[in-house]
Amino acid sequence: MKRALSTILGVILLVPSMVSAAEGNGSVGNGGDNHPADNGTAWFLGDRTIRICYEVSPTFTSSNVDYRANIDSALHVWDDYLAVLNGQLSIQLPLTAQHVYLDKCDGTQDLAIYFGVTNALVEAAKSNYVNPTGFARRSEYNASKGWGKGFIWIAAENSVSPKFNFPNWTLPHNLHGMLLHEFGHVLGCDHVDGTIMQENISDLLSAETDSETRRMRLTNIDGNKFLVPAGNRIFRGTGVSADTFEIMTGRRHVGEITISLDASNNFREVTVVIGDQAGTTRIPVLFSALNDINIGTGVLISTRIFAIARMDENNHWQTMSLGCPAFVFYVNVTTASGELVPALFQVNMGTSNSDRRGPINVMYLHKNDWVDLFNMTIQ
Numbered sequence: 001m002k003r004a005l006s007t008i009l010g011v012i013l014l015v016p017s018m019v020s021a022a023e024g025n026g027s028v029g030n031g032g033d034n035h036p037a038d039n040g041t042a043w044f045l046g047d048r049t050i051r052i053c054y055e056v057s058p059t060f061t062s063s064n065v066d067y068r069a070n071i072d073s074a075l076h077v078w079d080d081y082l083a084v085l086n087g088q089l090s091i092q093l094p095l096t097a098q099h100v101y102l103d104k105c106d107g108t109q110d111l112a113i114y115f116g117v118t119n120a121l122v123e124a125a126k127s128n129y130v131n132p133t134g135f136a137r138r139s140e141y142n143a144s145k146g147w148g149k150g151f152i153w154i155a156a157e158n159s160v161s162p163k164f165n166f167p168n169w170t171l172p173h174n175l176h177g178m179l180l181h182e183f184g185h186v187l188g189c190d191h192v193d194g195t196i197m198q199e200n201i202s203d204l205l206s207a208e209t210d211s212e213t214r215r216m217r218l219t220n221i222d223g224n225k226f227l228v229p230a231g232n233r234i235f236r237g238t239g240v241s242a243d244t245f246e247i248m249t250g251r252r253h254v255g256e257i258t259i260s261l262d263a264s265n266n267f268r269e270v271t272v273v274i275g276d277q278a279g280t281t282r283i284p285v286l287f288s289a290l291n292d293i294n295i296g297t298g299v300l301i302s303t304r305i306f307a308i309a310r311m312d313e314n315n316h317w318q319t320m321s322l323g324c325p326a327f328v329f330y331v332n333v334t335t336a337s338g339e340l341v342p343a344l345f346q347v348n349m350g351t352s353n354s355d356r357r358g359p360i361n362v363m364y365l366h367k368n369d370w371v372d373l374f375n376m377t378i379q
């Protein structure tokens with residue numbers, strides 16, 4: 001187990017690597033690659049404070065939006081996420097979500113947010129997209145300072161598809177989710193299916209998406225997948241049946257069944273905790289030596305999470321990024337009768353938005369069927 005998991009974590013972290021010398025400025029490519037090393041990387045490195053301004057078009061929305069509260073909240077969600085990662089992955093991503101507001105967008109800002117407002121810069125950037133709902137555009141980046149400048153633009157209500165009343169900023173969480181997505185780009189994240197960074201963010205904003213799903217997905221970074229599966233915490237779950245409760249605990253349940261998954265040592269020690277009004281039972285997920293087989297690690301290689309690039313004093317690029325991995329292990333769990341049964345421990349293996357298993361799923365083999373023991377829910 002230890003060997004296999006450390007391999008996975010080794011793949012996640014592309015730790016600071018030198019990418020070839022560059023010739024003096026941030027626009028030079030890395031050794032024959034057509035893409036500059038800082039293409040799509042985080043805009044603001046270090047612990048300076050981002051100076052934000054925003055402008056709102058009168059046509060942006062008819063609802064009474066507290067723009068600062070939405071911006072503050074979205075950046076706070078990222079700040080919390082980065083704090084967890086920095087704590088759990090034993091790395092320090094030099095990214096910041098600290099910010100102050102300027103009274104107006106006068107050109108001295110680091111980041112402008114245009115709510116439906118257009119200007120020459122917006123129009124020029126917009127021509128790169130087809131009828132966008134929003135985008136983040138970095139206009140300058142000083143790789144030596146690790147500091148850029150740019151803007152986020154978000155389309156006015158009904159302007160993308162008037163017929164379908166889209167986008168609709170009066171729907172709860174929509175604007176928050178849109179900002180969360182665009183700030184993810186500012187932090188150097190690519191698109192990742194199943195998270196707030198999913199490319200088809202418009203699907204989540206749709207009025208056809210039920211309100212609970214919208215709340216869960218538009219207020220969290222993680223969704224049906226983790227952006228980065230750091231694991232030293234307790235995950236809440238659903239999906240355990242009364243029969244499974246009885247198989248695992250040896251008794252019928254009393255009242256509501258609760259289930260959680262306790263992961264420590266970055267997923268090296270995993271316990272499913274199943275309970276009801278009468279008490280709790282801890283079921284260790286056993287990564288035995290015999291079952292130390294990782295049957296399905298997948299890493300979305302093209303995906304870069306929190307990509308960082310800056311130039312050191314010798315004009316060498318220093319780059320760093322995480323990937324978004326998925327893996328599945330053969331494991332065992334022990335039933336109440338003492339029987340050791342085969343199980344699967346899966347992280348990020350969901351493949352579509354309709355996959356409701358969540359980022360973590362544990363299934364055990366019962367009468368030749370895979371039965372859910374734990375499904376993570378986002379709350």
Ligand SMILES: [Zn+2]
Nearest residue numbers: 181185191199
């Ligand atoms: Zn995007």
